Amino acid sequence: MNKNRNKVKEPLNDTQLLMTITICIFAVMYLLAIVLLQGGFLHAQQILDMLNDNASLIIVSCGLTIVMIGGGIDISVGAVTSLVVMSCVLFINKGGNPYLAILLALGIGLAFGAVHGFLISYLDIQPFIVTLAGMFFARGMTTILSVEPQKLDEEVFNGIHTSIKSDLLGYRAKNGNVIPANMELGVVIAAVCVILIFVLLKYCRLGRNFYAIGGNQQSALMLGINVKRTRFATYLISGLLSGISGYVLMMHIGAGNATNAAGMEMNAIASAIIGGTLLTGGVGNVLGTVFGVLTLTTIKKIVVTSGLNQPYWQSITTGGMLCFFILLQSVVLGKRQKKKKAS
Amino acid sequence: MKDGSKKFLKNGLGQLTIPLIAVALLVIFNLIRDPSFFSISITHNNVGNAVLSGNLISIINGASELAILAIGMTLVTAATKGQDISVGAAAAIAGSVFVKVLKSGSEISVGMVLLAFLCACLVAMIFGAFNGTLVAVFNIQPMIATLILYTCGRSIAYWINGGATPTVNSPILNAIGSFAPGIPVPTPVIIVIAVTILFKLLFHFTSLEILTQSVGINQSAARLNGINTTFIKLLSFILLGVCVSVAGCIGVSRLGLINHETLLLDVEMDAILAVAIGGNSLGGGKFKISGSIIGAYVIQMLTITLYAMKVSSTDVKAYKAIVIVLLVVIGSPVVKERFRKIFKKGKSGTKGVEAA
Numbered sequence: 209m210n211k212n213r214n215k216v217k218e219p220l221n222d223t224q225l226l227m228t229i230t231i232c233i234f235a236v237m238y239l240l241a242i243v244l245l246q247g248g249f250l251h252a253q254q255i256l257d258m259l260n261d262n263a264s265l266i267i268v269s270c271g272l273t274i275v276m277i278g279g280g281i282d283i284s285v286g287a288v289t290s291l292v293v294m295s296c297v298l299f300i301n302k303g304g305n306p307y308l309a310i311l312l313a314l315g316i317g318l319a320f321g322a323v324h325g326f327l328i329s330y331l332d333i334q335p336f337i338v339t340l341a342g343m344f345f346a347r348g349m350t351t352i353l354s355v356e357p358q359k360l361d362e363e364v365f366n367g368i369h370t371s372i373k374s375d376l377l378g379y380r381a382k383n384g385n386v387i388p389a390n391m392e393l394g395v396v397i398a399a400v401c402v403i404l405i406f407v408l409l410k411y412c413r414l415g416r417n418f419y420a421i422g423g424n425q426q427s428a429l430m431l432g433i434n435v436k437r438t439r440f441a442t443y444l445i446s447g448l449l450s451g452i453s454g455y456v457l458m459m460h461i462g463a464g465n466a467t468n469a470a471g472m473e474m475n476a477i478a479s480a481i482i483g484g485t486l487l488t489g490g491v492g493n494v495l496g497t498v499f500g501v502l503t504l505t506t507i508k509k510i511v512v513t514s515g516l517n518q519p520y521w522q523s524i525t526t527g528g529m530l531c532f533f534i535l536l537q538s539v540v541l542g543k544r545q546k547k548k549k550a551s
Numbered sequence: 552m553k554d555g556s557k558k559f560l561k562n563g564l565g566q567l568t569i570p571l572i573a574v575a576l577l578v579i580f581n582l583i584r585d586p587s588f589f590s591i592s593i594t595h596n597n598v599g600n601a602v603l604s605g606n607l608i609s610i611i612n613g614a615s616e617l618a619i620l621a622i623g624m625t626l627v628t629a630a631t632k633g634q635d636i637s638v639g640a641a642a643a644i645a646g647s648v649f650v651k652v653l654k655s656g657s658e659i660s661v662g663m664v665l666l667a668f669l670c671a672c673l674v675a676m677i678f679g680a681f682n683g684t685l686v687a688v689f690n691i692q693p694m695i696a697t698l699i700l701y702t703c704g705r706s707i708a709y710w711i712n713g714g715a716t717p718t719v720n721s722p723i724l725n726a727i728g729s730f731a732p733g734i735p736v737p738t739p740v741i742i743v744i745a746v747t748i749l750f751k752l753l754f755h756f757t758s759l760e761i762l763t764q765s766v767g768i769n770q771s772a773a774r775l776n777g778i779n780t781t782f783i784k785l786l787s788f789i790l791l792g793v794c795v796s797v798a799g800c801i802g803v804s805r806l807g808l809i810n811h812e813t814l815l816l817d818v819e820m821d822a823i824l825a826v827a828i829g830g831n832s833l834g835g836g837k838f839k840i841s842g843s844i845i846g847a848y849v850i851q852m853l854t855i856t857l858y859a860m861k862v863s864s865t866d867v868k869a870y871k872a873i874v875i876v877l878l879v880v881i882g883s884p885v886v887k888e889r890f891r892k893i894f895k896k897g898k899s900g901t902k903g904v905e906a907a
Contacts, residue, residue: 281694327876327879327880327883330885331880331883331885331886332883332884332885333879333880333882333883334827334832334833334834334879336634336823336827336833337823337824337827337833337875337879338876338879340820340823340824340875341872341873341875341876341879342872343820343872344820344868344869344871344872344875345868345869345872345873347868347869348865348866348867348868348869348870348871348872349869351863351865351866351868351869352866352869355863355865466865474698474701474702477694477695477698478698478702481695481698486692487692487694487695488692519706519709520706520707520709520710520714521706522706523702523703523705523706524703524706524707524710526702526703527699527700527702527703527704527706528703530698530699530702531685531699534685534689534691534695534696534699535685535689535691537691538685538689538690538691539689542689542690
């Protein structure tokens with residue numbers, strides 16, 4: 209009888225439930241924004257702008273999602289991104305090829321990921337401490353490279369700051385000209401990353417292993433999963449994605465600065481959480497994370513456009529919304545657990 | 552007696568081994584680099600007091616806020632298996648309230664300072680209770696729950712200040728922030744000692760220590776044994792709130808002004824680091840307050856050593872990271888095990904260092 213009931217109403221698992229909530233809230237919030245603050249939010253450019261500005265955050269959050277699914281945490285991502293931006297800018301300004309800089313970016317990211325992964329999985333050190341040290345090191349190296357902000361040469365920047373324009377999604381300005389919607393190359397890179405990670409997590413053995421070691425390390429070990437190597441892989445991927453995100457951020461802003469990507473790690477963690485990833489591991493979804501980033505950005509956009517432009521309002525409302533989300537998740541999950549116990 | 556020494560050989564100093572080794576290494580390094588590094592001299596400050604000065608004093612003095620926060624952080628870590636990342640922001644709020652109350656009176660007297668401190672303490676405890684409720688009642692992971700206050704705390708402080716950085720000047724605040732007349736030891740150091748003694752007394756006369764540990768080790772077992780786990784978790788956050796307010800008030804008194812952006816900036820990371828260097832597991836459970844306090848002094852000693860080596864303040868972080876990684880690698884269970892095997896085989900210790 210119990211079996212029957214399960215067949216009739218297949219319940220969503222925790223990941224899907226949390227993701228569904230996020231997507232619903234994002235949709236409701238965006239519709240509210242359209243109704244209350246007419247105009248701006250109706251244009252396709254608004255969404256594209258959100259993507260353009262946050263392509264690097266999306267990439268970083270995806271890496272963090274993998275680490276969190278594996279039961280760890282990586283708070284060095286923002287600092288590594290900033291270091292990559294700075295070193296790529298310096299490399300290109302010294303006469304390096306902008307395309308070779310991609311290799312540099314990937315190299316730095318992989319190096320950080322490999323060191324973190326080795327220390328955490330093979331030497332059994334707490335991930336928070338290792339990645340905190342990584343964050344300190346990357347931030348320190350950024351200022352050692354240059355305390356002054358470094359700007360990319362105009363021509364090079366124009367060369368890599370390509371964007372895809374579309375008249376169809378554009379809007380008609382008041383004087384009748386059509387302003388095409390533009391989407392930067394970084395968004396395409398981010399989309400590719402998201403799709404690859406989605407496939408990895410859903411259909412690859414390695415990806416399923418991430419969930420296994422995050423959910424219960426002991427059982428994973430008994431199932432014959434190489435826990436250490438799998439955990440190493442989570443940090444390696446996160447480092448690699450930080451490198452990519454650094455290059456994307458450089459394509460977007462074209463300047464290296466010690467304060468680049470400040471606070472990005474916390475934004476990335478918040479996005480992953482809002483998207484339904486649990487810090488305890490084993491639960492998470494990369495699509496949810498993308499919606500987490502979009503939700504967080506929408507909150508900020510709404511605050512700015514609704515005229516609360518005092519600098520403190522933005523972070524106070526962001527904090528309030530975060531509080532709302534976290535409470536909602538907790539209440540929903542708590543109710544489910546009670547139901548499970550009762551049934 | 553023999554048993555005791557055997558146990559000592561087997562376990563070393565327990566969890567205090569790593570922080571003490573770190574202190575010893577730093578001291579030896581500094582003595583080799585500059586034998587006069589730890590010299591202490593008596594100078595007269597501009598008020599005319601005879602005060603102690605020297606690198607050692609500035610290390611002990613500078614780590615005061617961190618040490619106090621590390622005490623509270625240890626409790627939270629032990630009880631909730633997570634960390635509070637909002638302490639810097641909460642300290643900014645507490646400092647703002649402190650200044651706001653001081654400014655509201657016509658003149659600053661001892662009673663006024665006490666009242667202001669109590670208000671700051673109350674506010675910090677309320678924010679601690681807010682974090683604690685999220686963690687204990689709603690079962691949210693501490694880092695996420697405190698992310699809320701981390702995001703908006705400094706903005707709330709900004710709003711309390713009315714968007715300015717008000718200054719307060721008073722001999723009483725100077726006495727709290729630097730030296731009290733007639734006492735050659737910096738007052739923050741005395742406050743750290745007082746807070747430590749208070750916590751030790753609290754652990755001595757109540758069973759808080761063992762309750763906290765049992766909640767951290769196995770929450771459901773603790774609950775089944777009749778421990779109110781929700782209350783213990785909440786209490787740890789409220790006690791951290793008290794520590795935060797003390798640290799915030801010291802920070803404000805030191806400078807004589809409240810700057811919501813820079814007061815105790817990034818202190819949350821350092822406090823968590825102090826807990827970890829002190830040999831406490833960040834996964835909760837057993838804890839030693841003394842370890843965390845030594846950890847705080849290790850961090851400050853490292854920073855001052857780097858400053859003395861003419862490393863610029865923005866670059867300090869990179870070198871600090873290298874030392875931290877070295878420390879945790881030495882302290883990691885895998886490396887320890889390897890060390891032990893090497894010692895058992897009776898091979899020379901140098902090989903062990905290479906292996907590490």
